[in-house]
Amino acid sequence: MSEIHITLPDGSVRQYPKGVTAHEIALSISEGLARNIIAAKVNGMVIETGRAITEDSHVSLLKWDDKEGKSTFWHSSAHLLAEALEALYPGVKFGIGPAIDSGFYYDIDFGDYKFTSEDFAKLEAKMLELAKQENAYTRKQVSKAEALEYFTQKGDPYKIELINELNDGEITFYHQGNFTDLCRGPHLPHTGYIKAVKILSLAGAYWRGDEKNKQLTRIYGITFPKKSELDAHMQMLEEAKKRDHRLLGKELEIFAFDDDVGPGLPLWLPKGAAIIELLEAFAKKTEKEAGYMRVKSPHIAKESMYIKSGHLPYYADSMFPPMELDGINYYLKAMNCPHHHKIFAATPKSHRDLPVRYAEYGTCYRYEQSGELFGLMRVRSLQMNDAHIYCTKAQFESEFKAVNALYLKYFKVFGIDKYVMRFSKHDPKKLGQKYINSPELWKETEEMVRNVLIKSGIPYIEVEDEAAFYGPKIDIQIWSAIGREFTLATNQVDFAQAERFDLYFINEKSEKERPLILHRAPLSTHERFIGFLLEHYAGKFPLWLNPEQVMILPISEKYQEYSEKVLNILKNHDIRALIDDRSEKTGKKIRDAELKRVPLMLILGEKEQSDNTVTVRKQGGEDLGSMTVEAFAAYVNSEIEKQLN
């Protein structure tokens, strides 16, 4: 029998007989490891622990803690879910059932049966019962004809549709217990690994994601190798729910919606408006330092402008319907770009003027579909941290880089570290439809963007077919507390609109030349950004951004006058403070200030009044002791200084 060489992740090379399995390799290291491995990555491909390895390979043994280990675990769990469903509801039809970031789902056609959350317990019990049987997941290569025959006999039209798109020779079935599924694998050794099961939710999902297709029932679930891990996960979900910006926004009186105002049209309450103004002041200062000029534009414009800009054919559906005045259609603006381009065109430009950077917190209106609205994250009226930069090709790189630097500066101030930078490119097949038909410019600008990204060393991912119609872009992706993904900020290249708006500058040779345009919105919209920050800070806005920085708590009414004196001094130092003058005990006032997430509390009683001091309690309980009001004001301002730099 011939031997093969197996290279492990630590670089060590071991010899095994040809046909060795990952399980046997693990066993040769330790029994404990053999018990814990879920799958194996062999030369980059994840396979079962029981599959024969027939050539020299790089092997890493995947455990639950590995991302691919989890995904294998959950993929197998989806099959277990399917087996349980088939046992409980014979005749159901199966769509697809993949693993996702946390857990898995399976799309099911229940026919006439109406599956509801009341069925969850029964389903979980059945899954656990089947899991205990420790049924092995077995892999079988089948011919296309065999595969079609099996599912035709079973009467599963969705699987047949999938098989028809596969090539003969690369079709495999996986089987466990009484269930067989079309599947690429890999899977767990047996169902016994699954010790804890939770069915999470139910949703409609179009077959193959196409809204023209039938809607199937999607069942989301999650499983774990230990019950304790499931409990921890459920607790984590509970905690995440408490951070949901929709709850916090109501609780902290930041924003509200009203039926008479309309869906997706947030009302900013005084505290929310205060945060907006603080953010704006910060952005304006930063942008001024970065050489931006502020402009202002109206909220509506004539149809002709959106025809010219090219937006209308692409986005008419997501704009509010036009209003007609004197036979002319006017639209609420859904983007600020065209207005800014008109501002650029309003005065002649020389190459000496470039780059020109126009910034505006512009209010836009987008008619998002009703089902897409989501708290502050998807709304119909939005105030965008917008700016457009008009530059020469030679200036592009430094401008693009400067914009990226601005992002990173902001992210540092806000402590944003969990994000993905996504470089969105066009799809050459869709030129002239989804994208402006200028193949050369696409190539050129995408290359420029990639170069800047590489040179600045920022980690990023590239995705096809996600660009704006006028050029490639970089999006910053973030996740809401409940795990939904959003684009927070965007930085886009535009080589199309200068042409459409006949924008030009006079170059050194006295010729007209088109500028390149950058669109950027690092602080997103007020709506999405504050929604994000509510969750990011769990409602505890940092001192500089908190609408209520200090709560003054007189121990009794006797100290009301002294409290007002302190309040006035703080006001003179531009510190935002309030007095809680209710006739409640200090413990109660502290509790309420904590619930309002006020960062600093001043406790004023006999001692403070006679010494002319304040006693400082930080949010969360830290005691900073007593100090003069002046010293406290200096402390607040130095903290703010630290937070902003």
Added chain:
RNA sequence: GCCGUUGUAGCUCAGGGGUAGAGCACUUCCUUGGUAAGGAAGAGGUCAAGGGUUCAAAUCCCUUCAAUGGCUCCA
């Protein structure tokens, strides 16, 4: 927009074919207190809106609106 779920006081929720309930919040009074809930009283609701069934509807049915979990979408 599509499928599912939900809608009762400012908030969180209970109830449920026979005239509406709790806790917190709010108002007033008592209390004047030192680091996460002092006490009492009071006020507050066309039970989302419209229609239907019924002697009687907040409750059952239908429609609409809104929220919500997903899907699709996201300049």
